[in-house]
Amino acid sequence: MRPGFSYASTKGINIKGVSSSLLRTESTTRLKLSTPTHETTHVFHVMGNDFGCQYDGILGQDFWKNNETTINYCDRTITMGQVTMSFDNEINEAKNKSHTLTLKTRTESIVQLPTKSKGLGIISKRKILPGVYLAESLTEEMNGYCITGIVSTLERDIRSIPPSLN
Numbered sequence: 001m002r003p004g005f006s007y008a009s010t011k012g013i014n015i016k017g018v019s020s021s022l023l024r025t026e027s028t029t030r031l032k033l034s035t036p037t038h039e040t041t042h043v044f045h046v047m048g049n050d051f052g053c054q055y056d057g058i059l060g061q062d063f064w065k066n067n068e069t070t071i072n073y074c075d076r077t078i079t080m081g082q083v084t085m086s087f088d089n090e091i092n093e094a095k096n097k098s099h100t101l102t103l104k105t106r107t108e109s110i111v112q113l114p115t116k117s118k119g120l121g122i123i124s125k126r127k128i129l130p131g132v133y134l135a136e137s138l139t140e141e142m143n144g145y146c147i148t149g150i151v152s153t154l155e156r157d158i159r160s161i162p163p164s165l166n
Contacts (some may be wrong), residue, residue, distance in 0.1 A: 011027070011028075012024055012025040012026050012027055012028075012045075012046075013025050013028070013045070015045065023047070025045040025046060025047055025048075026046045026047065026048045027045075027046040028043055028044065028045050028046065029043070029044055029046060030042070030043050030044075031044055033080075035080070035083040035085060036083070037081070037082060037083055038080055038081045038082070038083045040067055040080070042063055042066070042067075067080050067081075068080070068081065070142050070143060077143075079143065100159045100160065100161055100162070101150070101159065101160050101161075101162050102157065102158075102159050103132060103150060103152040103154075103157065103158050103159075103160065104152065104157050105152065105154060105155060105156055105157055106152060106153060106154070106155070107151075107152055108135070108149055108150070108151045108152075109149065109150050109151075109152070110147060110148075110149055111147070111148060111149070111150050111162065112145045112146070112147055113145060113146055113147075113148060113162050113163060113164070113165050114144060114145055114162065114164045114165070115141050115144065115145060115146045115164065115165040116144075116164070116165075117141055117146075117165065118141050119140065119141060120138070120139075120140045120141075121138075121139065121140070121141070121146075122136070122137070122138055122139075123135075123136060123137050123138075123139055123146070123148050123165060124136055128150070128160075128163050129158075129160060131152065131153045131154040132150060132151070132152050132153070132154065132158070132160070133150070133151045133153070134148065134149075134150055134163070135148060135149035135150065135151060137149060146165060148165075
């Protein structure tokens, strides 16, 4: 926690992160998160000063699911409801650059493709290049992208500009 920030201390718990090691929290606290048009409260686990994280906190899956929140690493933004905010000042070098797909020989790849559509939708299967097919899938737009599959039946690896979906 930042110097000068106080919280009511409660009993800490053991948590398991992405590595298999256990970490002991100092405490838990309920904090109010506010934007100009949205407000929510959430229980946070206080890790203490020796945790060694460059950010002030880590938001878990429960936060993302409960608040229907998404994070866009390309834009460095968090969207909660109708509010979008930056989560740091780091510049992403990939933003506004053209992206290419590398498709391996005779494989199916799960890819993120740009889309102008909003919400949930069905992508129809279709040929996007000779020997390369877009899989039929039910997907949802998130921050201008959707997840789907591409199948390459080619006998060689190829690089291609990803198709934009409508």
